[in-house]
Amino acid sequence: xxQILIVEDEPDIQELLCAYIQNAGYKTAAAGDxxxxxxxxxxxxxDLVLLDIMLPGMNGFQVCERIRIQSQVPILMLTALDxxxxxxxxxxxxxxxxxxxxxxxxxxxxxxxxxxxxxxGTGQExxxxxxxxxxxxxxxxxxxxxxxxxxxxxxxxxxxxxxxxPGRVFTREMLLSRLWGYxxxxxxxxxxxxxxxxxxxxxxxxxxxxRGVGYxxxxxxx
Numbered sequence: 749x750x751q752i753l754i755v756e757d758e759p760d761i762q763e764l765l766c767a768y769i770q771n772a773g774y775k776t777a778a779a780g781d782x783x784x785x786x787x788x789x790x791x792x793x794x795d796l797v798l799l800d801i802m803l804p805g806m807n808g809f810q811v812c813e814r815i816r817i818q819s820q821v822p823i824l825m826l827t828a829l830d831x832x833x834x835x836x837x838x839x840x841x842x843x844x845x846x847x848x849x850x851x852x853x854x855x856x857x858x859x860x861x862x863x864x865x866x867x868x869g870t871g872q873e874x875x876x877x878x879x880x881x882x883x884x885x886x887x888x889x890x891x892x893x894x895x896x897x898x899x900x901x902x903x904x905x906x907x908x909x910x911x912x913x914p915g916r917v918f919t920r921e922m923l924l925s926r927l928w929g930y931x932x933x934x935x936x937x938x939x940x941x942x943x944x945x946x947x948x949x950x951x952x953x954x955x956x957x958x959r960g961v962g963y964x965x966x967x968x969x970x
Contacts, residue, residue, distance in 0.1 A: 749773065749774065749775050750774050750775070750795040750796065750864055751774065751775040751776070751777065751792070751793065751794050751795055752769055752774050752775070752776050752794065752795065752796045752797070752860070753776075753777050753779065753785065753788060753789060753792070753794045753796070753797045753798070754769070754776055754777070754778045755778075755781075755785040755797065755798065755799045755800055755808070755811065756778070756779075756780070756798075756800045757781060757802075757803050757804055759780070762778050762780065765778075766778055768853050768856075768857070769798075769857070772857050772860075774860075777792060777794070780804075781803050781804050781805055782803050782805055782806030782807065782808070782810060782811040782814075783805065783806060785799070785811055786811065786814055786815070789819075789821075794821055795821070795822070795864060795867070796821065796822045796823070796824060796860060796863060796864060796867075797815065797822070797824070798824050798826055798860070799811060799812060799823055799824065799825050799826060799843075800825075800826045800827065801826070801827040801828075802827070802828060808825060808826075808827070812825070812842075812843055816842050820842075822863045822864065822866075823842075823843045823844055824844060824845050824846070824847065824859060824860065824863060825843045825845070825846040826847055826849065826851075827846060827847075827848055827849065828848070844863050844866075845859055845913070847859055862912060866885070866912055876908070876912065878911055878914070878965060878966070879954065880892060881950070881954060883904070883907060883908060883911060885908055888901075888904055890904060890907060892950065892951075897949055897950070898949070899946070899949065900945075902927060903942060903945060903946045903949070905927050906923065906927065906942055906943065906946055906955075907946060909923065909927065910955060910963070910964065910965035913965075914964075914965050914966065915964060916964055917958045917961050917962050917963070917964045918962050918963055918964065919961060919962040920936040920939040920940070920962055921936065922962070923939050923962070923963075943955055954966075
């Protein structure tokens with residue numbers, strides 16, 4: 749059974765999260781501040797950390813940074829801040845994803861499921877499918893209509909990003925942060941160029957443009 753560390757300082761929200769996540773079949777441990785979270789993390793074995801940003805004392809960004817020094821455990825950041833800069837900061841610290849309050853519990857569980865599925869150590873070969881396209885992250889293979897696709901490393905990473913979070917919209921800045929590095933200072937149109945090339949190789953518009961925002965794969969991706 750997967751074990752999740754929940755770091756949330758609001759007692760009512762913490763209790764609700766623990767109950768809901770336990771009912772979904774996971775084990776939980778809970779901390780109300782950053783120091784307690786780090787102590788629990790050091791003493792336990794967790795498969796995912798659900799980490800609130802707005803904590804008393806040490807904030808969630810600092811906790812994430814401390815955890816990343818010692819572990820690559822998946823981190824899902826929980827925040828009342830919906831600004832893109834805050835989201836990019838979390839992703840720049842190698843958090844795996846974020847969800848903004850108020851949120852839907854089913855959506856939260858789906859994000860947890862997707863992140864755990866992406867994480868390594870399951871002993872099973874993961875295959876992501878979208879219409880007649882399949883990708884295998886472990887071997888970095890992409891297969892369209894039964895035939896292998898010749899993709900560059902960056903094109904494969906873009907495709908994996910979209911299919912791992914179906915329906916989620918990624919801005920150019922978010923893609924630059926994830927795939928090019930948080931300290932990338934080049935022209936963000938490089939994202940458009942890579943997506944154009946990827947679309948050409950797919951020979952169909954599997955990657956949707958969300959006008960004025962960014963890109964996404966459709967929600968039918970599994």
